Amino acid sequence: MPFKRESLLDELEAGVLDDRVSLSAILRKCVVLGGRAGSEKLRDWASLELNGYSGDQDLPEYRRIPAPLFIKVTNFAGYNPIEQQLHGTQIPEPIRDEVDDWECALIFSGVGEVEALVDRNEKSVHLSPSWAGSLVSMLNNVNQTGNSRAAAVYWTVSTAALKGSLSRVRATLATLVAELRASTPDGQALPDKAAADGAVQLIVTGDRNTVTFATQQTEGGGSNTVSIGAGEPDAPKRGWQRWKKPGTVIVGLATIGGTAVGVLTWLDWTPW
Structure with a gap:
């Protein structure tokens, strides 16, 4: 045969x-x-x-994973880091409205990168939002405490959630x-x-x-x-979520930076 x-x-x-x-x-x-x-x-x-x-x-939808948002704050020299969770309700309201969901990690990376993260066999990984750098810069620019600075903003995503994705x-x-x-x-x-x-x-x-x-x-x-x-090949999408483009969020933040002047002090961050 x-x-x-x-x-x-x-x-x-x-x-x-x-x-x-x-x-x-x-x-x-x-x-x-x-x-x-x-x-x-x-x-x-x-x-x-x-x-x-x-x-x-x-x-x-499977690339949209609920995950806590954290901010790392150090002293002005970059030492003695403190990690604290940021809840969406803690974000000042004018800024809060600029992101659809602060506590939802958006996985834009290719499948191979996600597979590599899972293969590291760590309990969780840190993923930075596309707007993290701009948010950190804004917070540091308006921070008036002088003895602390925001170092990073990231989601902490469990490896189990990535495997599920x-x-x-x-x-x-x-x-x-x-x-x-x-x-x-x-x-x-x-x-x-x-x-x-x-x-x-x-x-x-x-x-x-x-x-x-x-x-x-x-x-x-x-x-x-x-x-x-038969059917409509270009029918409106129903199974995918729509949200603002990452990277556009800080356009609004620059104009409302004054509302975040007391953010670091308000959250009682004083790393020494």
Whole structure:
């Protein structure tokens, strides 16, 4: 019996079901599969997961992790650090409204970086918001105590939460593969563009782009099978959260810096 080579879709399915295969390796195959199927949507989604999201793109819900926000304060020379949690309610109100959720870590990094963080086997990791540097600078500029300074602002994210996020990426890939299988006719090695685009629409928005297969009669009396897509491929996204671009938050902070003049003293930070 001749050897039957696995298709790229077969390899993708096998990788999703094998926890030993890294998500990065699976996503690279998704990029290639999107190219072969002619699906820009599949290539783009897999590339975002591989290379990371930028501030002007919506993040999937699984990349939004509840996490406490901390600030590290030192004396003016940079010694004797004190770490204290910052609750959203402790932020002065004009500043507080500039961020949708201060205690929610946004994971913009590519999957490979997140996998590397998990592989460090630490209980938790510190992740800096994109606006951390600007917030630290503003606090130091308006601080009038003279004996303390803000050194860093970061989220403390548990490794378990990062593992959970990666697990949801794999589950999303499983849904993608299942949808591709269901919409690809038997005997066809690769999904067509409509099937691939519809599968991405499902995992991104939760909306299924129905693909049916209808038999048409040919002039010679034979038949062929064609795919017909239905639905709205560009329907508004429902399954992804929208929030302000990171990096835009401090635009407003610069104009309301006076409200934070007493922040360090107010929180009773006096490192010596």
